[in-house]
């Protein structure tokens with residue numbers, strides 16, 4: 001990993017050259033590089049946590065003076081129990097996954113001794129811009145190396161000490177491997193991004209992971225394909241026949257497990273029939289975890305009837321913008337889905353919930369709680385999001401939880417990869433033809449015919 005390429009163009013050019021050599025390294029060499037990085041990061045834990053403590057001191061000062069959101073401080077904190085170990089485990093998990101390269105996904109006999117094959121391969125050079133979450137650098141470095149891609153990384157400025165310490169360790173670890181040091185490049189400041197975005201001759205894909213503004217900015221300033229990982233405005237919908245215990249578990253986990261994450265729920269949709277039956281238990285559980293409930297008039301009046309007055313006094317009133325807000329905090333906007341019937345639809349309320357989600361969510365992850373399998377399958381087919389869940393927390397949207405080892409982030413793009421991006425999301429394919437001197441002009445009307453036989 002290079003910390004010091006002299007210009008953005010040098011960084012991109014050398015990354016591009018390294019990508020060529022990485023693409024043809026055997027999986028044993030790529031895995032060995034991951035083992036060496038893992039050992040180095042394990043050994044350097046104290047040094048890295050010290051650097052992270054420096055970032056945290058500055059971030060907490062800024063947060064106390066109101067200039068930095070709490071959600072950013074939470075993401076930045078690498079000392080939270082288990083976080084460092086999860087980062088290390090992610091590297092080992094990626095190492096144990098099957099090689100994503102050179103996998104044949106199609107074979108066709110075009111004619112005798114003329115075979116077509118589709119084979120997975122790396123994308124090339126990735127430019128990945130992400131938030132101030134220090135462990136992401138190790139996650140992405142592991143995925144990039146295993147998938148044979150070079151990567152240029154830019155983390156959030158608040159994580160600069162942690163980022164530099166982790167980069168230094170990965171950089172000297174790479175010197176002991178067959179992966180060229182320049183395959184993973186670091187850029188430290190945002191002012192080089194504009195120039196990198198112009199280098200489409202060297203960079204093959206940009207992955208901006210952060211707020212909508214970042215993704216929009218990148219899309220407007222480059223000709224390089226962009227795989228946006230934008231905000232997560234995730235919803236949970238409690239249908240009329242939801243199981244009350246499942247409703248409580250799913251909603252509380254979706255909101256409270258890690259409120260600063262993009263896969264935390266921000267909106268709770270509730271069928272009108274269960275406002276006074278299931279919602280109160282869910283609301284009490286959320287209030288007990290310190291969540292502010294921002295309610296529409298129907299849900300507020302139902303809860304005022306059902307909750308003790310001390311809890312009812314905590315309810316807040318929603319405005320329309322609350323249903324378009326990613327709080328990243330212990331807050332949730334509650335909206336009632338009217339109990340309605342419509343002869344043209346078997347379940348008009350379900351359609352209303354789906355329409356709300358398709359209009360207001362960020363196509364990241366949305367969940368329905370219901371005991372009705374048909375309603376659940378209908379919801380999962382009709383909601384246009386990267387993750388659509390039934391009776392499960394939105395917090396499952398994650399590469400580690402999907403068995404991808406770890407993730408680059410969660411793509412909110414529709415192509416080329418959607419949801420948590422792991423090794424498969426970082427590969428593309430090429431077509432190989434093996435022939436014996438055949439030419440295209442031999443085939444066609446009145447000439448030889450193609451066989452087009454599917455091969456195993």
Ligand SMILES: NC(=O)C1=CN([C@@H]2O[C@H](COP(=O)(O)OP(=O)(O)OC[C@H]3O[C@@H](n4cnc5c(N)ncnc54)[C@H](OP(=O)(O)O)[C@@H]3O)[C@@H](O)[C@H]2O)C=CC1
Pocket residue numbers: 072129130131132154155156157158189190193209210211212213214217229230231232261262326408409410411412
């Ligand atoms: N879908 C997903 O996988 C993820 C989504 N998110 C979303 O990200 C948001 C939180 O992250 P937040 O800290 O606000 O992230 P930001 O979008 O503010 O920043 C993320 C990164 O982008 C850089 N950046 C921002 N704007 C520009 C620009 N115009 N030009 C160049 N670089 C730029 C920042 O640089 P600098 O720090 O130097 O300013 C930082 O490195 C939430 O909405 C969350 O849901 C977060 C993580 C993953």
Ligand SMILES: N[C@@H](CCC(=O)OP(=O)(O)O)C(=O)O
Pocket residue numbers: 075131133258260261262263395397398399407409410
């Ligand atoms: N997939 C990760 C969260 C990904 C993510 O975007 O996180 P964040 O940077 O906190 O918004 C997880 O479940 O913790």
